[in-house]
Amino acid sequence: MAVVKTLLYLFVYPGLLFLLLYSTFCEWVDRKLYARFQNRIGPQYTGKQGILQPIADFIKLLVKEDIVPEKADKTMFHFLPVFGITTVMTAGLYLPLWNVSSIVPAYNSFPGDIILVAYLLSLPTLIFFLAGWHSTNVFAGIGGVRVLTMLFAYEVPLLLAILGPALLAGSWRLAEIARFFQHHPSLLIVNIIGFFVGLITLQAKLERVPFDIPHAETELAGGTFAEYTGRGLAYFRLLTDIQMVVGAGLLATVFMGGFPGGILLGLFHFIWKTLIIIALLSLMRAGYARLRIDQMVEFSWHWLAPLSVIQLAIVLLVKGAL
Amino acid sequence: MNAETLSLRLQESFGTLAEITVTGPRRLICKIASDQLKSVVTRLRKEFHFTHLSTISALDLTDRFEILYHFADSELCLTVRTEISRETPEISTITSIIPGAILYERELQDLFGIKIKDIPDNRPLLLPDDWKEGNYPLRKDWTFQMPLETIPGDDHSEK
């Protein structure tokens, strides 16, 4: 019985199938909201209200001709997108959605899994850099280098922001953090600064406007994915979608008190909490113009890092008072 | 200083060198021989303050070329007219006096094949890089037959 449950866990519910479907749904929500913010309509004619648009994009890219630059390293060129998707999928498994036993540390929930999820979420940035470097297109290489410079800018504030609630809850296990805040919902207000810092850094991690510098700066050549066509590009787009869903899930667990209840109630909580976060991300995408690389780095060190340190200070004070 | 008074002043200052005719309320034509070009232009610029050269246009009159220099100031527009033979189409440059004429002279070289003596910058201006030497598009005798276009739909129908 336990084996069936684990298989079900791995392949259907919070695993492969659910993440794929839900990330395409989230991309549709994002594109629609972004269009509505610019008083446009957005995708309309593929499926009801254009809901199947991301799936149509994905399938179309799958069947397109796959051009590999001759000087590029073939295996690396094909392997990188697949490796990226696996890292982000495994990160998705650790969200405390269902079949998470709170006492016995199992493979999908153990003390310290918050650090693992944060690390797995930042691996794709390295993959983007390698993708840019391996496609031997000068512009993609430059885009890749810029991806790395951005990594240092947003990684520290993100980690600090996530650790705030972990310190308050006094444990490194996502399940326990979520349970702690379910019991003391009033303490959620304490992490409000951390929540916003987390939102902004997640937007930067996903390289979306106003932080899509590696793509925009070399927009003429399409950024790090300049040389990818067909399957590679499809996987990379799917990778960024799943990364968005898992990132939103992580923020929801830590800042919005997780997903209480069994399989159905947990799913319902997961959906409405991640949708709120995605709506906020989409608002940010529509509201701001594109920052330049030096402005972005300066912004994160002048504002994001100090804010998250203040957040930690508040958390320690509250912890003392508790 | 309307056209008539200026034409009288020009007439007696140039004398036999140039014939001046008034062809409109603010239009003056000054016909000169081609070797007088440099001296006339310098005097026009110095004494009569014709500093702005609007453009240089050329005419292919089958047996000879006619080159018109359109000068202008704040009241009227003076055209200096010269003729050069077709066999040796050569004329001296005026960029030393009016630097702004460089592009118009290069254009003459490209499209008419008129050789401009001691022009500072001799590169082609308008024609594509793969343009065969020796044919000049704007000459009357140079005709161009548009290459037979392949209508995309046609070859499908034959198949």
Added chain:
Amino acid sequence: MKNKITIGPQHPALKEPISLRLTYDGDIITDADLRLGYTHRGLEKLAEGKSYIQNLYLTERICGICSHSHTTAFALGVEQLMGIEPPKRGTAIRTIIAELERIHSHLLWLGVAAHEIGFDSFFMYTWRDREHVLDILESISGNRIHYAINTFGGVRRDIDQDQRSTILEQIAHLQKRTEYYLNLGKTEPTLTARLAGVGKLSKEQAIDLCAVGPTTRASGVAQDIRKDDPSLSYPDVPFEIALSDTCDVLGRVVVRIKELISSYTIIEYLLKNLPDGEIRVKAPRKVPEGEVISRYEAPRGENIHYIKSNGTDKPERLKVRAPTLANYPATVEMLKNVFIADVPLIFAAIDPCVCCAERVIELVDSHTGRPEIITMSQLRTEANNYYRKKNIRNKEYLWPW
């Protein structure tokens, strides 16, 4: 400026072929060279094969932004050859369309110049207001871009009573917007600081290199064909030449905003006392023998057409010189010994059309002679970074209002 980017010739998105070669030494441009001809379409040879009416259609499509100026110059010349005089009302409508085109072209240019210095909100504002002018032009002539309102002997569309009132309303709205741009210079010091002192062109240089239009008026040369060689209904419209003597890009912005204001007054004056009567006179098919020079003040400068007719219905020779060709020698002068960071702005100061704003530049290092291709958007961002580091806030320049 040290991070050199070398882009292979098979750059996938090379939109616009190389048309600007700059040799630089360290940060200073030592020599500049323009390669024209990428959009050379052999117009003058074509014109000799077409009849006069077809040529009217052809001259409309020389430039997408100032199409009306070329057809007006051509029509004025041929009407002189034919010896016919368009009625008063026709000429007045022709002048109104000319001034409307000047407004939309200046608004477009102000947006592109602001975009070059990274001031995108101004870019959005000017282009949003430009939509009003395009709506007016569409209501009069039926098309947003190529209006085709000119014909020999007058105009083809009339302006009736309610059109006149909507145009006056829109012009009033645009006037309020232009006031906003005027005091924008005061409230936004970086705008003046970034524009002043860039693209120097002294008065003597402007005269020597025969520059035309706002470029030369910004260097204090009072040359405006509407005053020097008045045609259409300019003689009986009160307006003065917009002048500034700062000889740089700031001067060109000032001249263009002044011209916007004078265009509004001209249109209002003409609309208020629009002479009634016919709008067109019958024109013969064959043009008698003769030659004519017709000059016209296009938004970017003096536009000259030389037409020679030989009695048939096809012109013997049509010579067209667009204003930007006259400004190219002045640009080459302006680009010498300036910072690489100033190139995008100087180039936008004269660049005729929007889609070529994405020019590709070949930077040749004067020591090694190694050419390096860099696209305008890269140069623009590096230029903006360059200026931000120099924090030019403390220099104050006089914004004339």
Added chain:
Amino acid sequence: MLERVVLWARTKSPWALHLNTGGCNGCDIEILAAFMPRFDVERFGIQLKGTPRHADVLVCTGPATRQSRDRALRIYEQMPDPKFVIAVGACAMSGCVYRGSYNIIGGIDQVIPVDMYIPGCPARPDAIIDGVVKLLKKLENS
């Protein structure tokens, strides 16, 4: 069954790349207007991409001048199959008013195969949208 799904996906998300080969830029402004809120082609899933690698549809404007012939060919070859070409405006269709000039080869179909012609000088944004939708329909029943 798989064939139908692939065809459905291909018609529902055509990504576009804009190429100007020497025109008077009247059509380029109208193409940009087609992406603005008033006309919004994203309803049909169309997005403007910056590089030929990501694009399915090449939107061409301007007559094919001799100088720009090899550039157009190179960009066309860099696009992955299946690719389509839309000629926007009379110049891209047949060289329009410049036909017969020594420097013009004719329409863009003398350089690269064209699937859809959109008339107009300049082609209005609504005509461009109508052309793109017709191209998608043509794919559906091909």
